[in-house]
Amino acid sequence: MRKTAIVLAGLAVAASACGNAPTTTPTQPAGTAAATSGGAKPLQGQKIEVAAKWTSDEEKSFRQVLKAFSDKTGAEVTYASTGEDTGAYLGPRIKGGSPPDIAILPQPGLVQQYADEKALKPLTPEVISQIDTNYTPYWKELGSADGQVYGVMVKAAHKSLVWYRTATFEEAGVQPPTNWDELVKAAQTIADSGTAPFSFCGASGWTLTDLFENVYLSSAGPENYDKLSKHEIPWTDPSVATALEKMAQIMTKKEFVLDGNSGALQTQFPDCVTKVYDQKKAAMIIEADFVATPVAQSGEKVGEGAKTFPFPKVGETSPVVLGGDIAVALKDTPGAMALLEFLGSKEGGEIWAKLPGYLSPNKNVSPDNYPDELTKQLGQTIVSAGDAVRYDMSDLAPSAFGATDGKGEWKVLQDFLRDPTDVKGAQTKLEEEAKKAWK
Numbered sequence: 001m002r003k004t005a006i007v008l009a010g011l012a013v014a015a016s017a018c019g020n021a022p023t024t025t026p027t028q029p030a031g032t033a034a035a036t037s038g039g040a041k042p043l044q045g046q047k048i049e050v051a052a053k054w055t056s057d058e059e060k061s062f063r064q065v066l067k068a069f070s071d072k073t074g075a076e077v078t079y080a081s082t083g084e085d086t087g088a089y090l091g092p093r094i095k096g097g098s099p100p101d102i103a104i105l106p107q108p109g110l111v112q113q114y115a116d117e118k119a120l121k122p123l124t125p126e127v128i129s130q131i132d133t134n135y136t137p138y139w140k141e142l143g144s145a146d147g148q149v150y151g152v153m154v155k156a157a158h159k160s161l162v163w164y165r166t167a168t169f170e171e172a173g174v175q176p177p178t179n180w181d182e183l184v185k186a187a188q189t190i191a192d193s194g195t196a197p198f199s200f201c202g203a204s205g206w207t208l209t210d211l212f213e214n215v216y217l218s219s220a221g222p223e224n225y226d227k228l229s230k231h232e233i234p235w236t237d238p239s240v241a242t243a244l245e246k247m248a249q250i251m252t253k254k255e256f257v258l259d260g261n262s263g264a265l266q267t268q269f270p271d272c273v274t275k276v277y278d279q280k281k282a283a284m285i286i287e288a289d290f291v292a293t294p295v296a297q298s299g300e301k302v303g304e305g306a307k308t309f310p311f312p313k314v315g316e317t318s319p320v321v322l323g324g325d326i327a328v329a330l331k332d333t334p335g336a337m338a339l340l341e342f343l344g345s346k347e348g349g350e351i352w353a354k355l356p357g358y359l360s361p362n363k364n365v366s367p368d369n370y371p372d373e374l375t376k377q378l379g380q381t382i383v384s385a386g387d388a389v390r391y392d393m394s395d396l397a398p399s400a401f402g403a404t405d406g407k408g409e410w411k412v413l414q415d416f417l418r419d420p421t422d423v424k425g426a427q428t429k430l431e432e433e434a435k436k437a438w439k
Contacts, residue, residue, distance in 0.1 A: 041074025048335040051080045051089065052104035052325070061355035068351050069342050075335050086110065090330075094119045099330035102339060104154065106325055107395045107403065108142045114328070115145035121332040123149050123340065130344035134362045136387055143326050150328050152344040155352075156359040157323035158378045159210050159288040159392060160311040163295070165276055167305065168195050168283040176309035180215075183312045184249050187256055190283050196258035198250060199282035201272035202265040202417050205410025209394040209402065211286050212413060213321050216243040218314035222388055229393045231438045235430035244416065244423045246314055251420035258282040261417055270294035277306055286311070288323070289359065289378055303374060310381065320385040323392045324361060353379070361389075401437035408433045 054062055059081065066077045082089035086106055093099045099119065105111060114120050123131075128149050131140050135153065143151030162183075164176070169186075172193040177183040187197035201207040217225045220239040227233045228240070250256050257264050258272075258281055267275070273291055275281045278298035285291060295306045311319050327343050329336045342348045349362040353369035359378055363386075367379035382389060394402030394409055401408040412433060416426040 041072070043335050043338060044074035046075045046333070046335040047078065048075050048102065048333070048339055049078045049080060049100040050102045050104070050339070051082050051086075051100040053082050053084060053086055053106060055081050058357050061352065061357055064355055065343075065348065065352045066339075069339055069348070072342075073335075073338060075338070077339070087113075090114075094330065101329065101331045101333060101336040102327055103330055104325050104327045105151070106323075107399075108151075108326060108391065109396065109399060109403075111143060111151050111326060111328060112145045114330075115148070115150055119330060120145075120150040121329040121336070123152075123329070124337045127152065127337055127341045127344060130341055134344060134346060134349070134364045136363060136389070138387060138389065138391075139361055142324075142391055143328075151326035152328075152340050153324050153361045154327045154343045155325040156361040156382060157288050157290060158359055158382065159321040159323055160214050160319045160381075161287065161289060161291075161308045161378075162311060163273075163276070163285045163287065163291045163306060163308050165280065165283055165300075165305065166307050167280075168193075171195075172283075176307075177312050178310075179312050180218075180246060180249075180314040187250060187284075188253075191253070191255040196282040197256050197284055199258045199267070199272040199275045199285050200264035200417065201267050201269040201285075201287070202261070202414060203267055204269040205405060205414050206394065206403075207269055207272075207287055208413035208417060209409055210288065210321070210392070211247060212243060213390075213393045214286075214311045214319045215246050215314050216240070216393075217319040217321060217390055218311070218317045219243050219246065221315065221317050222390060225390050225393065229390075229396045231397075231434050235434055236427045240427055240430070241423055243314075244420075244426055247416075248420040248423065251417055261420070265414060265417060274298060289374075292374070303372070308374065317388060318385070320381060320389045321392060322361065322382065322389055323395060397434075398437040401433055408437060 050066065052062065063079060066079060069075065070077050080100060087110060090099065090103055131149065131152060139153045140149060143149060143153055168190060172190045174186040174189050177186050190197045219242050224233065224239050251261065254260060258275060273285055273294040276285055277295050277300040292302050295302055300306045327340055329340060346362065346364045349360045349365035350369045352358050353360050353365050354371060356371060359375060359382065361382065363383055367376045367383065370376045370379050404410065409430060412426055412429045
């Protein structure tokens with residue numbers, strides 16, 4: 001899905017412009033490095049195919065990580081881009097008996113799906129040892145199905161951010177808020193100064209799920225978040241009402257929403273970003289680190305005219321919601337397992353962290369490895385949050401509920417943006433859709 005596809009790639013836009021690479025091309029052959037260093041490498045002559053959704057700058061960075069692995073082991077690694085619909089790419093290859101050695105999945109739900117189809121290979125003890133050493137138990141669980149570990153969480157997207165246009169804050173005389181009440185107060189001050197506080201991408205329903213998830217995690221706490229993500233408590237629960245009521249505080253005031261609620265429902269991502277930084281019509285966007293891409297394309301500079309602050313606390317918990325990508329093995333080969341071990345290691349994570357467009361869920365990758373201040377701050381936030389970090393709830397749900405345009409949670413939250421006074425009605429519809437999806 002787009003929301004986890006372009007993490008901070010915009011920070012590299014100005015530095016490099018990659019053309020459209022072929023769908024499948026090899027990394028630099030490792031044989032050259034092996035010959036140069038003298039002596040055979042442990043995987044000399046082995047070929048490994050890796051499939052992931054990344055293109056452009058994300059692909060460029062990942063290829064450098066694969067090259068480091070090739071140089072170290074002698075393996076020849078080939079990369080194939082799946083495009084945005086990973087399932088549509090992998091499905092026919094799995095059924096045809098010719099899957100890639102490794103696939104990198106954008107949703108934990110796909111781990112369970114492919115495990116049910118017997119398409120995944122259990123990880124070796126060496127790979128699991130890297131996971132146990134470098135990740136919290138929560139990340140290990142996300143890569144598991146039915147008690148068996150299949151995946152390594154290799155890349156993260158930080159979704160607990162509010163982006164703002166610094167000139168608007170300065171003109172209104174407001175400071176970045178730290179809690180929800182301060183956010184509402186700052187929004188009123190900005191509105192009184194003549195600028196709409198918020199630009200929403202309501203036509204992209206996933207942006208509304210991101211907003212809900214942050215409010216809910218902060219107000220209801222991690223345990224309830226886990227229960228709701230598994231539909232172990234109903235969407236009619238009072239904790240959901242509390243979160244929707246908080247959202248309504250910024251959705252019901254006409255002066256708070258750029259173009260009004262109906263206009264916001266016609267605005268796709270990243271057009272809502274363009275309206276803030278290019279057209280300068282609003283002050284804030286509540287969305288993930290990958291907002292940096294359209295910010296850079298607008299000509300604004302991240303860290304100067306475009307800054308971020310952590311999603312304000314609504315309750316006791318400072319929310320840290322992440323998206324991410326999980327690497328799994330579709331073939332049980334020494335090369336596939338060695339590459340997964342490398343990607344899950346501190347060494348592999350630190351190589352990747354030095355490149356643009358990357359955040360690591362690996363707790364032993366020091367934020368000092370990141371190339372700029374923003375990613376250092378975000379990396380430190382992930383590490384500091386520890387066990388309180390939670391994965392994007394909509395991506396944990398069955399796709400019919402949490403990941404389908406015009407249906408399920410996306411549609412109900414769009415309807416709620418249209419009429420944010422009907423909290424009970426939204427809860428009833430969410431529960432009806434959840435029951436169908438978890439049936």
